[in-house]
Amino acid sequence: MKISVIGVGYLGAVHATCMADIGHSVIGVDTDADKVARLNTGKPTFYEPELEPILKRNIENGRLRFTQDMTEVVDCDLHFIAVGTPQVADGNAADMRYVDAVVESLLAVLPAQSERSIAVVGKSTVPVGTAARLQERFAGHGIPVVWNPEFLREGFAVKDTLRPDRIVYGLPDDVEDADTARTLLDECYADLLAAKIPKVETDFATAELVKVAANAFLATKISFINAMSVLTDATGGDVKKLAEAIGYDDRIGKKFLRAGIGFGGGCLPKDIRAFMSRADELGHGDALAFLHDVDDINTRQRERAVEKLREALGGELSGKKIGVLGAAFKPDSDDIRDSPAVDIAGRVEHAGATVVTYDPKAGEVLQKFKPERVIAVSLEDAVRDADAVMVLTEWKVFQDLDPSSISDLVNTRIVIDGRNCLDPKRWRDAGWTYVGMGRK
Incomplete structure (x- = not known):
């Protein structure tokens, strides 16, 4: 198939590369000239394991290219919208300017009525109701819209694209349009469907809600276990053992029950806020009122880490030097968007300490x-x-670090384990004061 992917940031670049790798002819479109030029040389504009060799291979074999010229997509069968929907500057809502700009650009170049079947596929995370609104815009061109949310985990994005847990089609109400969109997407994802990846067909609204509901649920699990870490600190318990014990209950599960300094990145924080904002617009803000607490707990964990550091240093941060290991919001990524690590380092610095940060991949981005x-x-x-x-x-290099190898480098052997990723016994045996989040 001939496919366009419009917006080649994190989501778009990964999707375009993976679609080319399964055999399609793909053109990625973006307004950023530097991004386009770099991708055309086979170099990603961000760090993601496994992506670069696949990108380079498909650039070289001619199945993938990038451009700024929207007119080059006119002969494509599918047009994937993959631009960002960041939080607006003056509120919690999603900023839809980039999605709307893509729509207007497509309408300007696509024929009013095509003799062949084409479809517009939304992958961006958007407020519920967006797909129906965009379908109205494309109706005059006879082009169906289908919503096909992404579920990428940074660090695993290639795997999550080529072998996702599920594929969701949010199809239009019109039966003929739905059949056209389904047929095109089935052809696009033929290799994935042949591998027995579950496919869920639903309406626009449900498909849009799937992504934000999933992120809200994951954020809730993280904040729940972080709230428990406050109580284990207060009572002398161990949140890691607590999580292990409740995680054996298959109704709860072990994933995302890892206490620490909380979640960050370009998805969970802004998505739950946009979800709350949309619920308010719909007149049902009370249904998601609990997400305010989820967000607040997450933010408080950052200050708790600073307080633990202050307490370990005898109550004063001013004039101290702090070595911070980590800047990315998670390992195997160079993404510092809403990173708890960057936020905490800033809070420590604001309290008068000198902070020196090291991250294997995100250092240059932070700089x-x-x-x-x-x-x-x-x-x-x-x-x-x-x-x-x-x-x-929690980079592996930090988890595997031999504490004795740096014992003579520091002034004071104090380690604050904001991710509960270190072995407390190993560090204490090496003469360090170990402080975790909700741990003995």
């Missing part, structure tokens, strides 16, 4: 967006002469 931050080129440089070390992203 670009926050040039005032001190970024170390190595782990050892980050912790040298530190009065305490904070582990704020």
